[in-house]
Amino acid sequence: MSWRRLPPRLRHGLVVLGILSAACIGGPWLANDPTTIVEPAQAGLLPPGSSRWVVELRDGSRTAADTAQRTQAGWVLSGRGEPRTIPTGAVVKVQRQIFWLGTDSLGRDVLARLLWGGRVSLAVGLVALLVAVVVGTSLGLLAGWRGGLVDGALMRLADALLATPALFLLLMVAAIFRPSLTLLVLMLGGLSWMGVARLVRGQVLSLKEREFVLAARGIGASPLRIAVVHLLPNTLTPLSQDAALRLGDLILAEASLSFLGFGVAPPLPSWGGMVAEGGEVLGTAWWLIVMPGVAVTAVVIAAALLADGLGEVARQEGVP
């Protein structure tokens, strides 16, 4: 199918996701360094669009000023408080820097942190989705194909996990294990395979008795071959629709967990964690809360549009 003939929602979702991922992948080279702290007394909590002279000192620290002038005595910096004079020898570099989305209370660039946080949030969401899809597909195929006791046990387990509020369970696991990034991904994926498994199982049950599967069995194909070659391709469209919605859920779950302080650990920026940091200075710096939240919302909207569009494709193909 050509790009133009795809449902508009699908195209919009793909474009938004593409732009955001491109920004997050390529952005960190364009934006300032997210870990750089510019002396908070001078550059902390700057509103979006501010610019300052950033002075890099020989000891590795950075300070900022509204104006920087080179005189006989050294660099004269005037900013918040009294003007300061720094000997020329102590200064490595002086450059004008624009903070497009402002700075946080430690004097770090919000745009840079947003892009780096996006890398973390998107990567965690995507890998967790991969885990959920692999686990869910395998268990769904197994349950649908074997039936009987295996099916009953797996589906009751899925029911139990679906009935438990995910955030409570995640919080409990996170509190006990103090998760690393890997464990966080496994945890998120491990708690969201149920929907995939149910979907795949349903498809397998409806396809199992169809002629092409019976024919494959008749000529002696192994169950694994039938599952991979004959059943899986037929579940692809509904599965991708489900996966798109699930990506949004996973990114929201990761953000909630990081917001609560049990997800991505602090030196690494994440969108949820950034909102939490903004919440600590509530009422003073709106941009700290607004920016990462907008980023999460944009990704989830794009994922939902993608899912809607894929659903439309499925209807066009005649898959129920």
Place this chain on the structure above:
Amino acid sequence: MGRWLLRRLAAAVLIVWLVATATFFLVALAPGDTTQRLADTRVSPHIREQWRRTFGLDRPVVTRYAQWIAGAVRGDLSTSWTTYRPVATMIGEALPNTMFLAGAGLLLELLGGVAIALRQARRPFGAGDRALTLATLAAFAMPTFWVALLLAEVFSFRLQLFPASHMHSPAGELARGWARLLDLAHHAVLPVLAMGLTGVGAIARYVRGSLLDERGQAYVLAARARGCSVRRALRVHALPNALLPLITVLGLSLPILVSGSLVIEVVFSWPGMGQLVYSAALARDVPTLMGGTLVITIAVVLGNLMADVAYALLDPRVRLGGGA
């Protein structure tokens, strides 16, 4: 009906037992010693050994599992590691607050969602419908904690209209009757609004879809042919049929509702289950974590069961027990 209900009840009990078992073994099989997590490493090994005995961690896993299940059945969820109070008592205090918050939020999102969907279905694919579709999609996509913080920032810190923490002010805590209720309502505005705002999108999207399906049905056309206005045809004829499947959807969305209330309770310091479990997670208070998760799961499973029963009672086509 009786036999069907019994089977559904048995399934619910099975689910609760599975969750209780899974949470227990998750904790029991965690690498390292739970008391080590409870305590600072600076605590002497002697004291830690004492803790192990107090919390019953010196007994074998199977014994502890049997005790946990037997206790849970009797309503005894053992003692908190931080407050040394019975977990069941702490939950007894927190659960009504969560149910109040979740109930009020659910009501708000239901009313709002249905109102929006009715407005959209009047002229589907018109400008108003398109704008509202975008708005409900955004509401559906916004993270709950973010909405809660934004509400606190705008209405509490900037406009100073509503308080952003706790259920009562100190004065309201002491007041009686209407004054106390008014104080509670004042504190509940922002948390309930946060719940409603994040849930309204999903409901509006769902109801709009089923209203559009009903709109094409012959009985709606017949009503229109009799001279019924579009609004009346939608509200009186199509809406009841469109709302019926919503009951099941609501039942299934309860876990999401409760997860949302966790975050909102943390943001607004609302003394409910979410706050309880969150502070237990911070303190690594294992019994409270396990008990809280179990009880909130039971509440969700019961809610699901109620949704199923309500659906069966309201839809005359559903015949339970006999036949299919």
